[in-house]
Amino acid sequence: MRSTIWACIALLVPVLAFADGVSAGRQKELKNLLYQDCGSCHGMKLTGGLGPALTPQALQGKSGEFLATTIRYGRAGTPMPPWGPLLSDADIRWLADYLKNPGDKQ
Amino acid sequence: MILRGLMLLVLLSSAFSLSAELRGTGDMGVVVERANGQLLIVEHTNDRRLAEIDGLGDLSHASVVFSRDERYAYVFGRDGGLTRVDLLEGKIVKRVMQSGNSIGGAISQDGRLVAVSNYEPGGVRVFDADTLELVADIPAEYASGKLSKTVGLVDAPGNRFVFSLYDGNQIWIADMTDPGKPVITKFEDIGKAPYDALISPDGRYYIAGLFGEDSMALVDLWHPEKGSRKILQGYLAHDEKLPVYKMPHLEGWGMAGRYAFVPAVGQHKVLVIDTNDWKQVDAIEVHGQPVFVMVRPDSRQVWVNFAHPNNDTVQVIDVESREIVKTLKPGKAVLHMEFTPRGEKLWMSVRDEDRIDIYDTRTMEKTGELPASKPSGIFFTDRAHRIGL
Incomplete structure (x- = not known):
């Protein structure tokens, strides 16, 4: 019985700590990256700068898939660089979701 | 009685520590703390913080110029805020929201005008340096109804401002001899996507970096009639262009x-x-x-x-x-560096470590540090007397 409980906990812990496959610590790093580094072009409040605004309102009608593709490969002909070499697929998915629904993940 | 007088004196001097102390401002400066929209007032003779000022709005990518008496700092915020800060009093004197989204600014040769480079609406607005009242509005219209983001705004001799049109691929000179009626000289097709610019320390050459091609655009301000020309064309040669994760x-x-x-x-x-x-x-x-x-x-x-x-x-x-x-x-995210006026020291902001590090430039060893909240730009007052800063 006891071993079963432990097994359940052992299974659960990673699920809780790694929601979306991104650990809480990593989420914090990604938020810092988003507001501070992406923010140098998109504005620290994501209201736009040299690059377009990335607020949920501004991104209405853009799919998560589109955002993930833009983050991964960049946008040719603009200064938006490809982040694929620096971020994992899970990181990129998390960022795309977060941009669409920042409230859900705060 | 004497004791009471002394206590009062102590109280008074601590309450007005910045203003009551008779001092010059030549060894002062400001550090932008971008996370919380604060400005640190600092001093580089003794490497210390003097005051912290709130209420400056969104300071991501904020930049600063100084009045010619080195008493006032003009802070250009991302949110279009233009703020005049009194370094001696440690407080905001005047603040206006002059656009929706701005990137930087400049102060004129005569010190009477402050210009702001805007993304939204694209163009440059010029203000009275004392009152921050609008003096001139220069929309960067590069095609019918189309406004360009403006970048690389600097002052130039002859009370001129020079800036580049990121979307319009142009360089403009605004002659402010009659402040209310700027005379604009335009250079078109200077190259693709100028992202920033600089002026040589003598104020003669204006050079815009181009993001859209491996080249730079140069205008000789002594001879604007010669137009803009490209320099360093093809500097990438046959090398692949690597991703750029922050604009130079x-x-x-x-x-x-x-x-x-x-x-x-x-x-x-x-x-x-x-x-x-x-x-x-x-x-x-x-x-x-x-x-x-x-x-x-x-x-x-x-x-x-x-x-x-x-x-x-x-x-x-x-x-x-x-x-x-x-x-x-030095640590995570070194964002900005500033030399003391004669260069014996360098301050650098280490953003993600919440620190300003201070280096002896001769030994290149770190000699001190100051706490700061997500520091970015560091600006010392000697910029007041340098062309283009």
Whole structure:
């Protein structure tokens, strides 16, 4: 019985700590990256700068898939660089979701 | 009675520590704390913080110029806020929201006008330096109904402002002789996507970096009739353009004697240009995509920081040998560097460590540090007396 409980906990812990496959610590790093580094072009409040605004309102009608593709490969002909070499697929998915629904993940 | 008088004196002096102390401002400066929209007032003789000011709005990418008496700082916020700060009183004197989204500014040669470079609405607005009242509005209309984001705004001799149109591929000179009626000279098709610009320390050459091509655009302000010309064309040669995770900055651009040191775009190199003929004479391999390439005031060293993900590193280039003589690892996210007026010290903001580090530039060793909340730009008041800053 006891071993079963432990097994359940052992299974659960990673699920809780790694929601979306991104650990809480990593989420914090990604938020810092988003507001501070992406923010140098998109504005620290994501209201736009040299690059377009990335607020949920501004991104209405853009799919998560589109955002993930833009983050991964960049946008040719603009200064938006490809982040694929620096971020994992899970990181990129998390960022795309977060941009669409920042409230859900705060 | 005497004791009471003394206590009162102590109380008074602590309450007005900044203003009551009779002092000059030549060794003062400000540091932008971008996370919480604060401005630190600092002093570099004793390397200390003097005051912290709130209420400056969104300070991501904020920049600062100083009044010619070095008493007031003009802070250009991302949110379009223009704020005049009294360094001695440690407080905001005046603040206006002048646009929706701005990127930087400049102060005129005569010190009477402050110009702001705006993204939204695209253009430049000019204000009275005392009252911050609007004096002139210059929409950057490059095609019918189309406004361009403006970048690389600097002051130039002759009470002129010069700036570039990021979307319009143009350079404009605004002659402010009659402040209410700027006379604009336009240079079209200067090259694709100017992202920032600089002016030589003597105020003669304006050079815009181009993001859309491996070249730079140069205007000789002594001879605007000669137009804009491209220099360093094809500097990437056959090398692949690497991703650029932060736009390089050309402000504080390094002119060391006849040589200029500029960041390559999309290459981990600092380019060396001979200003006699504007030809590239060298390309120094460095640790990452250079962001700031800063020449020490005596022109003997060049300090370079880098874009993400190499922004934990700073390298020092010896100007004479053009070799890297030191590689420093100050910590996560080194954003900005500023030399003291004669260059014996350098302050750098280490954003993700919430620290300002202070270096002795001769030994290239760290000699001190100050706490700061996500520090970015560092600006010392001696900029007040330098053309283009």
